[in-house]
Amino acid sequence: MSKAENQDFTTPSSPDTTSDKHSFTRRMSFPRTPELPIQSPKYWVKEKDRYLRQILIEDIQDLTGRALVVYFTNKGMLDYRDADDISEVLDDCHSHDIDLLLQTPGGVVDACEKIISVLRLRGGEYRVVIPSWAKSAGTIIALSASSIVMGVNSELGPIDPQFNGIPAEFIRDDPDEKYPYKQIAESAISRTKKLANQVLSKGMLKKGDPTEVENLVNQLSSAQRYASHGAVINVEDAKHLGLNITYLEPRSALWQKIWLLYCMYDFDCQRQNYAKIFEGSRVSIARPLSKK
Numbered sequence: 551m552s553k554a555e556n557q558d559f560t561t562p563s564s565p566d567t568t569s570d571k572h573s574f575t576r577r578m579s580f581p582r583t584p585e586l587p588i589q590s591p592k593y594w595v596k597e598k599d600r601y602l603r604q605i606l607i608e609d610i611q612d613l614t615g616r617a618l619v620v621y622f623t624n625k626g627m628l629d630y631r632d633a634d635d636i637s638e639v640l641d642d643c644h645s646h647d648i649d650l651l652l653q654t655p656g657g658v659v660d661a662c663e664k665i666i667s668v669l670r671l672r673g674g675e676y677r678v679v680i681p682s683w684a685k686s687a688g689t690i691i692a693l694s695a696s697s698i699v700m701g702v703n704s705e706l707g708p709i710d711p712q713f714n715g716i717p718a719e720f721i722r723d724d725p726d727e728k729y730p731y732k733q734i735a736e737s738a739i740s741r742t743k744k745l746a747n748q749v750l751s752k753g754m755l756k757k758g759d760p761t762e763v764e765n766l767v768n769q770l771s772s773a774q775r776y777a778s779h780g781a782v783i784n785v786e787d788a789k790h791l792g793l794n795i796t797y798l799e800p801r802s803a804l805w806q807k808i809w810l811l812y813c814m815y816d817f818d819c820q821r822q823n824y825a826k827i828f829e830g831s832r833v834s835i836a837r838p839l840s841k842k
Contacts, residue, residue: 599822619636630661642833652678659738679698
C-alpha cells in the first residue's frame with residue numbers, strides 16, 4: 551500500500567481488550583489449527599459460512615485497527631428495520647472507530663436518515679467502505695462518513711429522488727403535471743438535498759465552504775447532469791466532486807481482503823436466499839428473502 555494508505559489504516563500494537571482477546575482465541579482455533587472446533591460437527595458445518603466470514607472480518611480489523619460492521623444487501627431496498635439491526639451489531643463493537651462495509655441499491659430516504667442517526671449517536675468516527683456499489687440513498691449514507699473507502703470496482707450514484715423510475719425533477723418541471731404531484735416532487739427534492747447538505751456539513755466537509763457543499767449536492771441530485779439514476783460515480787468522479795476518498799489499489803492486501811469478503815457475502819446470500827446480512831466479528835443477523 552502507499553504511504554497515505556498506511557497512515558489511514560494502522561495496525562494495533564497488541565490485543566488489550568476483551569474483543570481483541572476473543573479474536574485472538576478464534577484465530578488460534580479451527581480451521582486455522584489442527585484442533586477440532588468447540589461446536590458440535592453438525593452445528594459448525596451448518597454455520598461455517600458465517601464463521602469463515604467473521605474470521606476474515608477479524609483479519610481486516612487487524613489491518614485497520616478499527617471495528618468492521620457489514621451491511622450487505624442482496625435483494626431489497628433500505629427499510630426502517632435496517633437501522634435497528636445495524637445498531638445491534640454496533641453494540642458489540644468495542645472500538646469507537648468504525649468501518650461500515652456497505653452494499654445497497656438505496657431505498658427510502660427516511661430509513662437512510664435513521665441509519666445515519668444511529669451511526670452518529672453511537673459516538674466515534676466512522677468511514678464507509680464500498681467494495682462494489684452504494685447507490686441513491688446508499689450514497690447519502692456514504693456522504694455522512696468522515697471518508698469513503700473505494701477501490702477499482704466501487705461506485706456511488708446520483709441521489710435524485712424517483713417516483714416509479716421517473717425523476718422527481720422531471721415531474722416538478724412538467725408544466726402539464728397537476729396538483730399535488732408537482733408539490734410532492736418538489737418536497738422530495740428539497741428533502742433529499744437538505745439531508746445530503748446536512749450530513750456533508752457535519753461530516754467529511756464540515757470545514758468546507760457552504761457554497762461548495764451546496765454546489766456538490768446540486769450536482770449529485772441533478773437528473774439532468776447524470777441522465778440515469780443508475781449512473782456510475784467511480785473513485786475518480788468522487789474525488790473530482792470534492793469528496794474525501796481513500797483509494798485502495800487492486801493489489802493492496804487490504805483491498806484484496808475486502809474484495810474476498812464481498813465475494814463471500816455475494817455468494818452466500820444467493821445460495822442461502824438471504825435478502826440482507828448485518829454482521830460483525832461476533833454478531834450476525836441474516837434476513838431471508840420474503841416469500842411471495
